[in-house]
Structure formats: structure tokens, C-alpha cells
Amino acid sequence: MAETPTLSVTMLGAGQEVGRSCCVLQYRGKTIVCDAGVHPAYSGMASLPFIDELDWSTVDALLITHFHLDHAAALTYITEKTNFRDGKGKVYMTHPTKALHKFMMQDYVRMGSSTSDALFSPLDMTMSLASIIPISAHQLITVCPGISFTPYHAGHVLGACMFLIDIYGLKILYTGDYSREEDRHLVKAEIPPIRPDVLIVESTFGVHTLEAREEKELRFTNLVHSIIRRNGHVLLPTFALGRAQELLLILDEYWRKHPDLHNIPIYYASGLARKCMAVYQTYIHTMNNNIRSRFAKRDNPFVFKHISNVPQTRGWEKKIAEGPPCVVLASPGFMQVGPSRELFELWAPDSRNGVIITGYSIEGTPARDIMTEPEDFVTLKGATIPRKLSVDDISFSAHVDYSQNAEFIETVKAQHVVLVHGEQAAMSRLRAAMTSRYKERDEDVKIHTPRNLETLRLSFRGERVAKAIGTLADAHPKTGDILSGLLVAKDYSYTLLDPRDLRDFAGLTTCTVTQRQKIILGVGWNLVKWHLEGMYGSIDEGLDKDGVPTMRVMGVVDVKYTAEHELTLEWESSSSNDMIADSTLALITGIDKSPASVKLTTNSHSHSHAHAHGEQSHPHADPDGKSSERIRIARLAMFLEAHFGEIEFHMPDADDDDHELGEDEHGASLLVRLDEAEAQISLVNLTVSSANDVLKKRVEAVLDMALTTISSLSEAFVSGTSDVADDAALSKDHVDAGAESMEETEDSEAILEVIA
Structure with missing residues (x-):
């Protein structure tokens, strides 16, 4: 059985009284203290909270809501006269509160130094100020693993805030003094956007209603x-x-x-x-x-x-x-x-x-x-x-009256409400009034009024169980099965259901957002397919309901050839689908700059023929799938292009779809141009011809390096390929064997891609 965690709330001050506010929150080994004030009706040690009841070295954070003495004047005593500094505790207050707290404490020390009841010296006060961390409203502060809080405007005085505290997922809202009425210079208190489990709220005026x-x-x-x-x-x-x-x-x-x-x-x-x-x-x-x-x-x-x-x-x-x-x-x-x-x-x-x-x-x-x-x-x-x-x-006190406090408590909708900072009679009347309001609406809200040193223990279920209903409950899952659905939380109950059942069981509806992104297409359709397959594996290709050529990526993103020189990406929006769509878009827009997209130009005849038949001149995008020789040639061209710039690729007969490269002895070749000189490489016997001897020798040397690299990776070329520059007699059979070997060796393919 899961351990039931318990929140302990102990008032060291302001428990059924007004003054010396000090509230201790303890949950799962963490300790938070909210406010540290003195009681204005007492002096000396009697004015302090009951600080001896807490080991201050265990405090993780001390939060001060505002600069008034009954909420902040005991801070110096705690930081300088207890073992607070022996621990890792930190003190937090807003920037205006810290600025005004300094002047308030200087005045407080000056007034106390003339009597025998002085609690600390001016030096103690200065040392205490140095340990305060100033924060801003709405700033999420992480104190340590498991503890965070966010301050919200509380009205009341300049810089006053209420704290929404999160301790291992348990949310506690501590208001301090707050006002829900905007006056001549202050904003009114905010209602935090997150519903807390526990609300600790002032009850200064009880059920009294103030005039407008x-x-x-x-x-x-x-x-x-x-x-x-x-x-x-x-x-x-x-x-x-x-x-x-x-x-x-x-x-x-x-x-x-x-x-x-x-x-x-x-x-x-x-x-x-x-x-x-x-x-x-x-x-x-x-x-x-x-x-x-x-x-x-x-x-x-x-x-x-x-x-x-x-x-x-x-x-x-x-x-x-x-x-x-x-x-x-x-x-x-x-x-x-x-x-x-x-x-x-x-x-x-x-x-x-x-x-x-x-x-x-x-x-x-x-x-x-x-x-x-x-x-x-x-x-x-x-x-x-x-x-x-x-x-x-005529009270101008910036505290909430009964109607404002009751409205705030009901709006926050906490399961437990703890009343503090109120005299016993006023607090009891407020508790009775709120209990009656909740009873009329048949709402189970617990209202607590702890006295000083009385520890209030609130239990929360450590293990939360969600019930599967509707379609998900039709089949009985076996041990180890994963049940997927929407988790719906209401109060402390959780329900798991199929999105289709959402309207029937929760009164809610769902919608599907279809996103579309148009892209200007600067490369061929087949080249796009080749890159998508290289990234995502197999691609489903076909026509959509309107007859538009479409490729589906990972079953969620459709890439459509919607117009000449234009692609449209379409997908149903979700966190995972959006990521796939983003990666697809990035891949497509980078195709023309990819090192793998070597643009091999052809003569005007073959180039126009390829477009007339809807073919792509890039060898990696050969639609008939019989591209082993073209892959070999393309990689050889990549090697040459790295040394000499753009390479022209010449085909022997573009009208013959079944023509195999190399069958014509004067067939396929690569043309290298450097300034005014040209060199031609026969793809049948891999010989180099050129009227410029310097260029010829340079091309032969580069070709020698290229073939040596390919031979060592494929383990299928003859050992004499490194001597091509001398005898230039590598047979077509050897070239074909090298290509077949490269098709069979995935590692060689991968390394050649890197080289390209």
C-alpha cells in the first residue's frame, strides 16, 4: 500500500490572533516558513513568534509577504540569533518589500535601542538584509529539487505578494494580508491561475463588511x-x-x-x-x-x-x-x-x-x-x-472584508482552507459562515482554524488511481498491456477514456487541426523521393483523392506535388506530427544544397529528353530502379567535381531506354573543363583524352586516386587499378564487378556517401 503523505501546518504566530505571523509548512521532509513578524501589543522576546518550537536549520525557504512589522520584523532575530544559517535555508521577498523592509527595520531598531527590550543590534539587522534574495511577481523560483513557488500581487501595500508554493506536486496558496479592491495607487490581489490543494488565508475582518x-x-x-x-x-x-x-x-x-x-x-x-x-x-x-x-x-x-x-x-x-x-x-x-x-x-x-x-x-x-x-x-x-x-x-485598512474574502475562497476552490491572522471570535464566525455556504451547495470543503502551536495535519492520497471507462473499458487488458487515452481530472478523481467518449462522459469536445505548408520546388520530384527515403526509410507513394501525386512520410505527413515547381506539406497537428513535419520541411528545403545532390548536367539533347519523359537526370533518382552503374558513375563524378568543379555527363543514346552504359565503345563519358582546356574520361575503359597534356596528367592523377579509393572499399577491383594513369586498360567487366560489389557492401556505400 502506498504511503499517505501528510502536510503539517503549524502556526508559530497569527493562530487565532492578529500579529507575529509565522506559518510553518512541512511535507515529505521539506520545510517552508511563511512570514516572520512580531506582535505589536508586546515587546522584547514576548513579541516574537514561538520560534523555539522549530529547528531552524531544517528550513528550506523563508518567504516574507510584505514589509509590515507583524509579518517581517522577527526575520533578523531568526537569521542572526537561531541556527537558521546552519542549514541551507534562503530568505525571499519582492524587490519593493526588500527596499522598504530596510527602512522599516532601521526605524524599528532605533526605537528598540532606547529600551531594554532590544532584540538585536543594528549590525544584526544589516547582516540579515544581506541574506535576502529579492524576487519579482510571477517569477517561478526553484528553491531546491521538489520545492518551487511563484509570487502573485496581493494588493494591501507596495510590494505585497501571496505565494503559490509547490512541494513535490502539492500546491499551497499562502495569501498573507491581501486586498481585492483597487485603491488610488495599488492593484488588487490576483487570483492565481492554478488551483491549489490548500489555501491559507487571512481572516482579519471575519464576517464584517466594509463600506464602499x-x-x-x-x-x-x-x-x-x-x-x-x-x-x-x-x-x-x-x-x-x-x-x-x-x-x-x-x-x-x-x-x-x-x-x-x-x-x-x-x-x-x-x-x-x-x-x-x-x-x-x-x-x-x-x-x-x-x-x-x-x-x-x-x-x-x-x-x-x-x-x-x-x-x-x-x-x-x-x-x-x-x-x-x-x-x-x-x-x-x-x-x-x-x-x-x-x-x-x-x-x-x-x-x-x-x-x-x-x-x-x-x-x-x-x-x-x-x-x-x-x-x-x-x-x-x-x-x-x-x-x-x-x-x-473610518477603516482604510487594506484587508479583505467578508464578501471579498468569501468570494476569493470560493473562486480558488481549494479542498482545504486554513484561516489565520484573525482574532478568535472573528475567525470562528467566518468559519461558521463559510461552512454554511458550502453545505448549501453540498460541497465537501474542509475549513480549519488552528491555534498557535497546534499542528494541523492534512492527508493526501499518495497513489492516485484512474478508472478506465467507455470504449477503453470494453476490453479487459492483460498484465503488461499499455492503455492509451485521455486522463480527465476532477477534484481528486481521475478518469481514463477514449477521445471519442469525451463528449458523452465529460461534456467536452475535441477537434483536429490540419496544417499545410507550401514550398517552392527547385529540384526534381524523384530527387525529393530519394532524399526522403534516405532519411525515413520506405515512403508510401501514390495519388490523393484529387489525383495529386503524394508521398506519405512516416504515415503522418503528406508531401504533395500540387503545382509545377511547388510542393505542399499537409498533416494533422500534434506534438509528434509537428516534429516530423518540421524535419521533413528542413530536409526538402536543403536538398539543393546537400552534398549528396550532385547536379550532373547533360548535353542539350539528353537534358530535354529527360524532361520530356518526366525523368530526373540525377542518377540517384532513376525511376526504373536499375541504377547501379549510374550510382557508380555519380560517385566517380562527385570525386572529380571536388577537384575540378562542375562535371558534364554525356550519354551515348538518350532515346534507348534499355541501353546499358559502356556497350558503345565511344559511349558514356565525363567531360572536365578547366579554363579553356578540356579533358574527356571514357566510362568504358577509364582512359583520359585531352589536347592539353598538363590537364590530362592532372585528371589521370585524380582519377587514379578515385579508383584506388573505390577499389579499397569494395574489395572487388583488381590490384592494378592504381596504375590506370600508366596503361589505362581497366576492362568494363572489372568496372561492372566493382559496381556490383558496391551494391552488395552497405559499409562501402556509406563511406562513399561521406566522401561525396
Whole structure:
């Protein structure tokens, strides 16, 4: 019985929680880790995934979906503080992700170095960056034998991707964070063209449905404008990268359309974002058509007209807080520390001010606590202050909501769905809703919600059996018989059937494509046949249904003499037939350049006679099959032609079809011309006659070499043939005997062909 392979899925983070995403996939001795983030609500070692539960030296590849800290910030700790480097594991992320990850980690290290909870040093971070392999969307990456993956656009943030992973044929789609809605600068997440066996998908919003983008933007800009009208300050806690760029595009456009707001400044309180803006402009080509078209018109969308960075001077927060109304986008989005937290504490006691939470807030962070609108708030220094500013929540989080997520899950059609990156309650509601949808359609799809450190084991049949049905099932094959047909796969069932049964059993149809290729014919029909036989063996020759002379090559390709000086190749297209047709075409188009196609010219009488009778002057294409003497003469002519150029061949009497060469003592001969001199070689006694003694001696010497070569190969010539130049008396019987011997000796034929 075949072993049943099992896929193990272990969540070291993001199992029934949002944060520290880290998913371990193990199958047939291979290990893939997807994402390595920290938990924003914790600090130090507590923020890391449960990394002690894995031997990191066994990891073959670590794939990072995007640069957000909850998906990538633990990478440095894993590469520099575990035994990851003891193995052969490699780290992969897209080019934009690597570029932005560098700045994110520099900022993360700077913030952590001021506390005792620092996980690693700036040097560790630099060393980790050097080990990252950047990749492009849609690029097929082979990690090692048995493991490959392809990244696809995931939306969410610049450079974010989902991974379609292939481990020994088992296909797993890991989405990371993704968005199915195209916004002002990002493309929406793609649906991979290949159906995976397992889908590991985020469940951040559970069954919650978000409002439409246009309505959300209108509500957001109206709310900002209303706070400004009441002479208040607007605080927008955002992360430095990601949704912040979307909000900047919205605000810059709104300010451009409202001149009354031009005196109200918009500040972007993030040095990190300022440094990263160059990266955004570098990867314009990865964004949507709106951004690309504006950039092509030299209208750079990321050069903002109404937005500026705050001056990086000490105490700027108080200066802005005490100044006139303004809008400030400040990081971090969860408001644990930093500019967003400091501005909130300064503005909280004033009811004219307002804070708008624009992203998803993780449980346990100040941003989530503020959404409950508490009356009091504890500052970072431990003091309690009143909270009077308004609190609103308009989510621009680039995650899928319930309808988008459900549609994606159903479109992907994986047999197993694993929900990750969602709080327990939201994840449970999504699982119940999806189970109900599948039950209504009577579809057997398994939905899993593993907790952290809970290993989910999914079994897949190692041996897949195909059932023969229809015509193929009529006869019972014996052991060793080969059964040929079409393999049709549906879900996990396989069926083998005859193509004729395809419509009845699968509802599909087949078609036959007939290909035709016309060729200009520059040689004789018989010469074409001779070359085809030499390459493919026997050739079926006859007439087609329209009476056109046809030769069939290997039973699949028809070569038709469709018109004077024209051939047509015709065949039913298939992978094997196309290869035969290609080789046939190459052979025919090269006939006139082939060394074996020696063009022997004749006098005008014999040449015109041959064409009048439909014959080919080439001796290898003699249609009556009695060509042994002509083969001998042709090869002798080839030898001479190699030394003297074109040789003329003269026949004694072209009107006598039964005439044998050599019966007339003044019969067949070869004529050699060199400049103004001529030499004639009698094919009866192989003597040379010429008025030019120099040419005569040269031809005799070449003829001597030719006959010596032929004699040594055929083993039938007399030992004195090397003396032809002296006595020139080789008898016709000896010549005929040599020809017969050459016909009987295949090796001699082959060697002479090479010499020719």
C-alpha cells in the first residue's frame, strides 16, 4: 500500500490572533516558513513568534509577504540569533518589500535601542538584509529539487505578494494580508491561475463588511473638514508606510478642490516615510493604471502640493498643538509610543480636536482602547488626563472584508482552507459562515482554524488511481498491456477514456487541426523521393483523392506535388506530427544544397529528353530502379567535381531506354573543363583524352586516386587499378564487378556517401 503523505501546518504566530505571523509548512521532509513578524501589543522576546518550537536549520525557504512589522520584523532575530544559517535555508521577498523592509527595520531598531527590550543590534539587522534574495511577481523560483513557488500581487501595500508554493506536486496558496479592491495607487490581489490543494488565508475582518471606497472617502474628508471648521486639530494615527500613502493621495486631492483649505497645513510626521518616498517613486510600474498614467504625463502623484513633513526639531509637537488648526498624519498607527501618542496626549483635553482611527487596531494596543471612548486616559508618564477630543473610526485598512474574502475562497476552490491572522471570535464566525455556504451547495470543503502551536495535519492520497471507462473499458487488458487515452481530472478523481467518449462522459469536445505548408520546388520530384527515403526509410507513394501525386512520410505527413515547381506539406497537428513535419520541411528545403545532390548536367539533347519523359537526370533518382552503374558513375563524378568543379555527363543514346552504359565503345563519358582546356574520361575503359597534356596528367592523377579509393572499399577491383594513369586498360567487366560489389557492401556505400 502506498504511503499517505501528510502536510503539517503549524502556526508559530497569527493562530487565532492578529500579529507575529509565522506559518510553518512541512511535507515529505521539506520545510517552508511563511512570514516572520512580531506582535505589536508586546515587546522584547514576548513579541516574537514561538520560534523555539522549530529547528531552524531544517528550513528550506523563508518567504516574507510584505514589509509590515507583524509579518517581517522577527526575520533578523531568526537569521542572526537561531541556527537558521546552519542549514541551507534562503530568505525571499519582492524587490519593493526588500527596499522598504530596510527602512522599516532601521526605524524599528532605533526605537528598540532606547529600551531594554532590544532584540538585536543594528549590525544584526544589516547582516540579515544581506541574506535576502529579492524576487519579482510571477517569477517561478526553484528553491531546491521538489520545492518551487511563484509570487502573485496581493494588493494591501507596495510590494505585497501571496505565494503559490509547490512541494513535490502539492500546491499551497499562502495569501498573507491581501486586498481585492483597487485603491488610488495599488492593484488588487490576483487570483492565481492554478488551483491549489490548500489555501491559507487571512481572516482579519471575519464576517464584517466594509463600506464602499467612494462612500468611505467622502465620509473621511467631510469629517476632517468639520473638525477644521470648529477650529480643531485632526490627528490621523497611521503607519509610516502603507495606508499612509493612500490617505495622503486622498487629502492632497481634496485640498486641491477646496481653496478655502489652502491655508490649513497638512503635516506628515514621519522621517521614515520621507526616506521611503523615493522607493515608492522607483516602483511606479508595480502600481495601478491611475498612478502609472499620471507619472507618464510627468505628474508625479507622490510629489504632494499641500502636504509637508514636520520640522524635525525638539518640541515640534507642542508648537503644532498650540498653533492654528492643522491635520497631522503621525506614526505609529497603534499609538504605543512616538509622535502619534504624544500628539494624542496633548490634544485629548480639547473637545475641538479629533482623532480618526484609519486602520485595523490590534487588541491590546492604545488605538483599540481609544475606540471605546474612555473618559480618562493614562499618559506614558503615568498621569491621568481627561479625554474630550472626538474619536472616530473610518477603516482604510487594506484587508479583505467578508464578501471579498468569501468570494476569493470560493473562486480558488481549494479542498482545504486554513484561516489565520484573525482574532478568535472573528475567525470562528467566518468559519461558521463559510461552512454554511458550502453545505448549501453540498460541497465537501474542509475549513480549519488552528491555534498557535497546534499542528494541523492534512492527508493526501499518495497513489492516485484512474478508472478506465467507455470504449477503453470494453476490453479487459492483460498484465503488461499499455492503455492509451485521455486522463480527465476532477477534484481528486481521475478518469481514463477514449477521445471519442469525451463528449458523452465529460461534456467536452475535441477537434483536429490540419496544417499545410507550401514550398517552392527547385529540384526534381524523384530527387525529393530519394532524399526522403534516405532519411525515413520506405515512403508510401501514390495519388490523393484529387489525383495529386503524394508521398506519405512516416504515415503522418503528406508531401504533395500540387503545382509545377511547388510542393505542399499537409498533416494533422500534434506534438509528434509537428516534429516530423518540421524535419521533413528542413530536409526538402536543403536538398539543393546537400552534398549528396550532385547536379550532373547533360548535353542539350539528353537534358530535354529527360524532361520530356518526366525523368530526373540525377542518377540517384532513376525511376526504373536499375541504377547501379549510374550510382557508380555519380560517385566517380562527385570525386572529380571536388577537384575540378562542375562535371558534364554525356550519354551515348538518350532515346534507348534499355541501353546499358559502356556497350558503345565511344559511349558514356565525363567531360572536365578547366579554363579553356578540356579533358574527356571514357566510362568504358577509364582512359583520359585531352589536347592539353598538363590537364590530362592532372585528371589521370585524380582519377587514379578515385579508383584506388573505390577499389579499397569494395574489395572487388583488381590490384592494378592504381596504375590506370600508366596503361589505362581497366576492362568494363572489372568496372561492372566493382559496381556490383558496391551494391552488395552497405559499409562501402556509406563511406562513399561521406566522401561525396
